[in-house]
Amino acid sequence: MPAWLELIVRVVGVLVAFLTLPLIVGQVEHKVMAHMQGRLGPMYAGGFHGWAQLIADGVKFVQKEDVTPRDADRPVFRLAPAVALVPYLLALLVIPLGPGDLVGQPLDIGLFFVLAVVGIGVVAVLMSAWASANKYSLLGGLRGAAQLLGYELPLVLAAASVAMAAGTLSLSGIVEAWRPWWLLWQAPAMVIFFVAGLAEIRRPPFDMPVADSELVFGYMTEYTGLRFAFFLLAEYVGIVVIAALTTVLFLGGWHGPFADAQLGWLWTLLKVFAVAFVIIWLRVSYPRLREDQLQRLCWLVLVPLSLAQLVLTAAVRLAL
């Protein structure tokens, strides 16, 4: 296969994953959340149990008027949704789906790249918040910035723990080095990474920046139509990325009960959807954290715990 064809295949593959996985997760969220609340959820769109609800939503968003507030900083305001979306697309590029070559772009510093790129999200939040010329947007954006900067620390420390255990920064390398007993050894890091990841994508119970009952819709208040849809899409791609990272770093990626070489992609996808289900489950079950509780959890619980995990990892690594 010529290099350019391979490149196109890989990029198209990542793009397809980028466009379908969030929709599947979104649809699952609709249905799971509905059933957890004793409802049925969408039942009409598409005929069979509302499978096309999100497509219908997309069509609706496209038809909506694209409003930019008069006092808004127009270029920044218009650019923010793209800045929110693109990092996750780049992150999907380096997350391995299966063993060997089943990855958009194998990268030796994959973990470093993913964490750096996911960190760009805070820029999008601040851009949309400042550019909207709206006090609710600004409040939401500042909350978001404080939250994202705070939770970046336990996220990186937890990821560093597993990178230290595996002795590599390559995501594929980490999966290869992974052993089932790491589930126990790296369990605190996994919980910390998962919780910090939830906060990183501003999912309930960490949706203080959005907080629709007090801040209208946080930094997304002034957005309409397609740009708003981009923010929503970014949230769901965020779920996929965080679930995929948790899978790859802590749940053994393509390691499954049998046929890792052939069915690795299936095990990875199954784990990703299982983690995504837990993310939805937590959203339905728990109320939103207050701003001070949010910061307290980060600085007084997660950061010390992740440091302790780092020490534990180093000790075990040296002892072995």
Next chain:
Amino acid sequence: MSDRSGMPGEGLVKGLAVTLKTMTSRSTTQQYPDVAPELPPRSRGVIALLEENCTVCMLCARECPDWCIYIDSHKEEVAVPGAARPRQRNVLDKFDIDFSLCMYCGICVEVCPFDALYWTPEFEYAEYDIKDLLHDKDHLGEWMATVPPPPAHDPHGDPSKEETTAARKAVAPARPAAVRPKPGPAAGGTTP
């Protein structure tokens, strides 16, 4: 948080269990326009009129708290063969219920001495014009087809009045019925 007993994080697990349990049990949503709701037979949907039973006694119209029943009638003479005089009989000309005024108290159904009014569970008679909520006697008569059979008698409840009187008649006074002679010239005419 700290004043409660139990393991730390117990509440978090309980919350997850509640949502998981709700998810795995059947949801109670009724798919209304697609699936008709199963209403109990005594639901107060709309009032049906059995015109043959109505004697134009006007009790319903008088008892109606918001006066939403309009009745017109005239008297007709019916010649009965063998009778000395022709009988008079009320004929119903108009029987309207204005469902835009009706408050579904059911007093008219309760007071009707001849069982001419019935509740039916039909409720889909919304109209675009409020005037169309005035149902005339033909419209009210159409609802009769939807009157459900009365619910079965509660096995633990008291027997109905009709049943007790029938039972009493059947057991105790077999004598008066037997003693009472058949009316007619052959019986001797001892009784009036």
